[in-house]
Amino acid sequence: MVAWTNGSQTFVLHNAPIFDNDESSTIESASVLLIDAPLVPALPPTFKPPPPGPNACLFFVADAGAKGAGMFAAQDIPAGALILVDRPIAVVPSNVSSPWKREAFDALIPRISQPSRDTVLALANCKPVEECPVIEGIAYTNAFGIQLSTPPDTAPQEYGGIFPNVSRANHRCGLNTAIKWDLASFSVSMFSLRPVRAGEEIHNQYIDVLAPRHVRRAQLARYDFDCMCPHCDLPDDDAVARSDAARAELRDWHQLHPRFLPWSMDMCRSDDAVIVSSLRALDLIEQEGLYGMQVPFMEDIALSYAVLGDEQRFGEWAQKVVDLCAGQDPERAQKFASWIANPQKYSRWGWRAKQRQRTCSD
Numbered sequence: 479m480v481a482w483t484n485g486s487q488t489f490v491l492h493n494a495p496i497f498d499n500d501e502s503s504t505i506e507s508a509s510v511l512l513i514d515a516p517l518v519p520a521l522p523p524t525f526k527p528p529p530p531g532p533n534a535c536l537f538f539v540a541d542a543g544a545k546g547a548g549m550f551a552a553q554d555i556p557a558g559a560l561i562l563v564d565r566p567i568a569v570v571p572s573n574v575s576s577p578w579k580r581e582a583f584d585a586l587i588p589r590i591s592q593p594s595r596d597t598v599l600a601l602a603n604c605k606p607v608e609e610c611p612v613i614e615g616i617a618y619t620n621a622f623g624i625q626l627s628t629p630p631d632t633a634p635q636e637y638g639g640i641f642p643n644v645s646r647a648n649h650r651c652g653l654n655t656a657i658k659w660d661l662a663s664f665s666v667s668m669f670s671l672r673p674v675r676a677g678e679e680i681h682n683q684y685i686d687v688l689a690p691r692h693v694r695r696a697q698l699a700r701y702d703f704d705c706m707c708p709h710c711d712l713p714d715d716d717a718v719a720r721s722d723a724a725r726a727e728l729r730d731w732h733q734l735h736p737r738f739l740p741w742s743m744d745m746c747r748s749d750d751a752v753i754v755s756s757l758r759a760l761d762l763i764e765q766e767g768l769y770g771m772q773v774p775f776m777e778d779i780a781l782s783y784a785v786l787g788d789e790q791r792f793g794e795w796a797q798k799v800v801d802l803c804a805g806q807d808p809e810r811a812q813k814f815a816s817w818i819a820n821p822q823k824y825s826r827w828g829w830r831a832k833q834r835q836r837t838c839s840d
């Protein structure tokens with residue numbers, strides 16, 4: 479077996495069989511993994527079939543102007559919907575710059591079967607060919623972080639997956655989708671975070687979008703573009719300062735604002751303290767397009783109404799949590815749906831309201 483060493487790591491190529499439907503399916507392809515050798519036996523012997531995708535194809539890939547190709551909504555997509563399920567054609571180590579990398583990438587490409595190989599070679603490459611070999615440039619441009627299980631005593635290493643579809647999504651600093659990686663089925667699922675109109679571009683995030691604009695732009699330089707998304711292309715310095723401050727406030731939210739659990743038991747705080755602060759967070763989220771952050775705040779508002787015993791408002795906010803989480807976080811969605819059906823099942827239903835009544839009648 480060919481292997482390449484990097485300090486204590488020994489990278490090998492491994493073809494991981496993946497099945498399109500169930501494990502008895504005869505339709506088998508392989509994902510080619512360039513990984514540290516101890517990770518190979520730690521992989522599941524076979525991956526579970528991926529979750530079923532949507533009934534109709536909800537996206538198409540088309541010209542996105544200066545951004546190259548991009549991914550677009552094929553029809554109106556409601557918030558919380560599963561847009562696509564995608565499996566990596568190849569997995570490569572991130573941030574490894576050893577001289578053997580070129581040889582390893584050269585060996586990786588022929589192991590990818592057709593037509594996946596053509597798909598990979600057609601992906602964008604932000605690196606000039608004089609600077610690095612094409613396949614390395616393609617991996618550098620398109621691979622994004624996935625987690626593999628690392629056995630104890632194995633050097634920590636980040637890996638990126640090269641995906642046939644998700645790799646076509648361009649970056650935006652306020653995005654309309656979230657991506658969830660599942661090692662057991664070796665797949666990512668992409669969900670809408672808000673309603674997406676037919677023809678609207680579908681985005682991914684390449685970097686930490688809570689960072690200030692100058693930091694985001696510096697981080698995106700590795701992809702060789704200046705981000706001109708509506709959250710970066712702002713009219714003046716005041717607008718930039720406002721946006722940076724909103725993102726910083728959201729990042730440090732729990733150091734700055736009341737949290738649900740302590741508030742729920744602290745009768746010295748006003749009854750609407752968490753509701754008011756969470757509504758402010760949702761305004762900032764809307765302003766910055768950071769919809770991936772909205773569920774915990776909606777949940778806090780719903781639970782605040784629950785401890786206040788306000789069934790109507792609890793139901794309205796809990797329903798938003800259910801709608802957004804149905805695909806991405808079904809357990810959470812089920813929990814809130816069961817409380818909507820029977821609010822008294824929530825163990826602290828009306829607790830604050832009862833405390834207030836008791837204080838008044840004492």
Ligand SMILES: C[S@@+](CC[C@H](N)C(=O)[O-])C[C@H]1O[C@@H](n2cnc3c(N)ncnc32)[C@H](O)[C@@H]1O
Pocket residue numbers: 544545546547548601602603604619620645646647648649650701702703704705706707
């Ligand atoms: C993962 S690929 C995305 C798909 C790519 N546009 C294509 O044609 O296949 C990343 C590359 O897309 C381009 N890109 C992504 N987001 C962009 C943005 N917001 N503005 C300009 N270019 C962008 C950059 O060239 C970047 O290196």
